[in-house]
Amino acid sequence: MxxxxxxxxxxxxxxxxxxxxxxxxxxxxxxxxxxxxxxxxxxxxxxxxxxxxxxxxxxxxxxxxxxxxxxxxxxxxxxxxxxxxxxxxxxxxxxxxxxxxxxxxxxxxxxxxxxxxxxxxxxxxxxxxxxxxxxxxxxxxxxxxxxxxxxxxxxxxxxxxxxxxxxxxxxxxxxxxxxxxxxxxxxxxxxxxxxxxxxxxxxxxxxxxxxxxxxxxxxxxxxxxxxxxxxxxAGINSRAELAEAEARWQRRRRLGAMAEGASLVAPETVWFAWDTELGRDVTIEPNVVFGPGVKIGDGVTIKAFSHLAGATLAHGAEAGPFARLRPGAVLEEGAKVGNFVEVKAATLGKGAKASHLTYLGDAEIGAGANIGAGTITCNYDGYFKYRTIIGERAFIGSNSALIAPVRIGADAIVAAGSAVSRDVADGELRMVRAEQLVKPGWADRFHDAMKKKKAERKAQP
The missing domain is CATH 3.90.550.10 (Spore Coat Polysaccharide Biosynthesis Protein SpsA; Chain A)
Incomplete structure (x- = not known):
């Protein structure tokens, strides 16, 4: 019973x-x-x-x-x-x-x-x-x-x-x-x-x-x-006793996690919430913090210095190092977010990845999509939140800004450095950049002039 x-x-x-x-x-x-x-x-x-x-x-x-x-x-x-x-x-x-x-x-x-x-x-x-x-x-x-x-x-x-x-x-x-x-x-x-x-x-x-x-x-x-x-x-009457109670609770929870099939590389540095759910064969690297509402599936890896709250990670997903998953973040099977990636109220489909330096908020990213470094979903205009939809297998080039509400089609490519404010069709390439100005020899003349000016100043008494 x-x-x-x-x-x-x-x-x-x-x-x-x-x-x-x-x-x-x-x-x-x-x-x-x-x-x-x-x-x-x-x-x-x-x-x-x-x-x-x-x-x-x-x-x-x-x-x-x-x-x-x-x-x-x-x-x-x-x-x-x-x-x-x-x-x-x-x-x-x-x-x-x-x-x-x-x-x-x-x-x-x-x-x-x-x-x-x-x-x-x-x-x-x-x-x-x-x-x-x-x-x-x-x-x-x-x-x-x-x-x-x-x-x-x-x-x-x-x-x-x-x-x-x-x-x-x-x-x-x-x-x-x-x-x-x-x-x-x-x-x-x-x-x-x-x-x-x-x-x-x-x-x-x-x-x-x-x-x-x-x-x-x-x-x-x-x-x-x-x-x-x-x-x-044990009663708790002071901040010191509160900290001692936290330490006792965490110590027992870590032992419980390992007994249930999770690997904690440095157990004393991992901090769980009261309702953290862990699957089997989960690997948690040092200095990971779980806030309330986190569900971790089998075979997930959480790399060092990551913070998760209100997030769900499916089988084989990976987060970190230095990832922040906020409430509503969902990583489906095999999805990956890497270092300095923040996800809030967004779903990464099966096998999708955002490897570094990215903010994904109020978004839906299709299976197999690749989000380049420095990409941000511009989801807030100061008054309301808007969603970004990215299709399956889409490729978002580095340093792109997706200005919501916007939809990027399946297999579409957004060129690096683009600021996209209109929908992109399936299979389409979208490049949004200012025209490049080219002045042959300008840099050489600039360097020569500045070197001469610097020499003249040094020669002055």
């Missing part, structure tokens, strides 16, 4: 906490909207949630509500936490959005974007185990426990106590099992437990973890599920 074939045992709702100020980011952009691999971290998390088939999603926000509304696009309800009185108080703000819901609730964090669907499933499965724990907590064991809250648990995973670092004793701080903050709770338990949480602690806040201690005090079991990958629950 695939991940999407499996469903939780009960209807699922997800509460994502994103009300933090994000002051360490030093940014006008909401913290959870900072991108990793070209995708906001919040949307990475929501993708994992979508794999579980959640019936309801609620994002708890503080400042930056308008930004989050635009980002989630109606895929989740928003609840506002104002003032911000702690994590327990934040979850309480989702109560109205979950009115009438009966099922399981996952509590997640918008700045912890890479928790895996299988980890979330493990939490939900533990929630429905025979001992029916009231709360399931996701724990982890980092190399350095730092100031994370601690999970004091028995050998069977039942939780004895949850404690925040600032409230922990030295003995409790010696525990290495840490609280990620992620929890699974039944809806009919969650809000009654939250209603009993107080703020008598070092921070004067309403801690979400206290629902575990309250449930324990009532004689109910609570349990911890431990992830084997601490990076999965």
């Amino acid at each position: 695939t991940e999407t074939d499996v469903r939780p045992a009960a209807p699922l709702a997800v509460v994502i906490l994103a009300a933090g100020q994000g002051t360490r980011m030093k940014s006008d952009k909401h913290k959870v909207l900072h991108p990793i691999a070209g995708r906001p971290m919040l949307l990475h998390l929501m993708s994992s949630v979508d794999a579980l088939g959640a019936a309801r999603k609620v994002v708890v926000v503080g400042s930056g509500r308008n930004q989050l509304e635009a980002a989630v696009g109606g895929e989740a309800a928003l609840a506002v936490q104002d003032p911000q009185l702690g994590t327990g108080h934040a979850v309480q703000q989702a109560e109205a959005a979950l009115a009438g819901f009966e099922g399981d609730v996952l509590i997640l964090y918008g700045d912890v974007p890479f928790v895996r669907p299988e980890t979330l499933r493990a939490m939900l499965e533990r929630l429905h185990a025979a001992d029916e724990p009231a709360v399931v907590v996701l724990g982890f064991e980092p190399d350095d426990a730092l100031q994370y809250g601690r999970v004091l648990a028995h050998d069977d995973g039942r939780i004895a106590k949850m404690v925040e670092f600032k409230d922990a004793t030295d003995q409790e701080r010696a525990c290495t099992l840490c609280n990620s903050g992620l929890m699974a709770v039944r809806s009919d338990d969650l809000f009654p437990l939250l209603a009993r949480v107080g703020n008598g602690n070092a921070q004067g806040e309403y801690y979400l973890v206290d629902i575990v201690n309250i449930a324990n005090s009532e004689g109910r079991a609570c349990a911890v599920v431990t992830t084997d990958d601490p990076d999965e629950v």
Whole structure:
């Protein structure tokens, strides 16, 4: 079975906490909207949630509500936490959005974007185990426990106590099992437990973890599920942590690409987007960057220092070095663009090539066509965009300007240095150049005169 074939045992709702100020980011952009691999971290998390088939999603926000509304696009309800009185108080703000819901609730964090669907499933499965724990907590064991809250648990995973670092004793701080903050709770338990949480602690806040201690005090079991990958629950609170998260994501994606049959000549220099698709036997040379929306077919070669975004390359196509493929660029089978070629909203047909120093925008280039160095499609008049159509096997000479809208016929030839503003018929030669002026001996006389003048100036005192 695939991940999407499996469903939780009960209807699922997800509460994502994103009300933090994000002051360490030093940014006008909401913290959870900072991108990793070209995708906001919040949307990475929501993708994992979508794999579980959640019936309801609620994002708890503080400042930056308008930004989050635009980002989630109606895929989740928003609840506002104002003032911000702690994590327990934040979850309480989702109560109205979950009115009438009966099922399981996952509590997640918008700045912890890479928790895996299988980890979330493990939490939900533990929630429905025979001992029916009231709360399931996701724990982890980092190399350095730092100031994370601690999970004091028995050998069977039942939780004895949850404690925040600032409230922990030295003995409790010696525990290495840490609280990620992620929890699974039944809806009919969650809000009654939250209603009993107080703020008598070092921070004067309403801690979400206290629902575990309250449930324990009532004689109910609570349990911890431990992830084997601490990076999965690493929070992102600063630009430095964002860069570290990007590096971790890229490292895993590179290894995945190579495991799936792509050759990366210098893996550490290749940067993927979250949705990059690679075929088999793809070769990627050093210093290649993929923006979102790139699809690479089998046997494609991307040469060094190329940048691709929103582009599609079919079997055996080739790009670079120093190529830029922008959104809407399509290279069909065996097509080639070389060094310092830019393609935007243009299709190169089977076997077509533009080997160097060319701009092709809003164009359709037929199979087998050859685009000479320095060719540009003049597609914009300052107000509107226009298309250029180049027929199969056409030959466009170097340093030509094709002034759109214009159509170049099949097997036509445009002579080098031409500025073409009218259609060219199939098989036609079009030469658009000014008449050449010839003055025999003029250059010799010019050189003689200038040499004489220079000598006279040197002779002057």
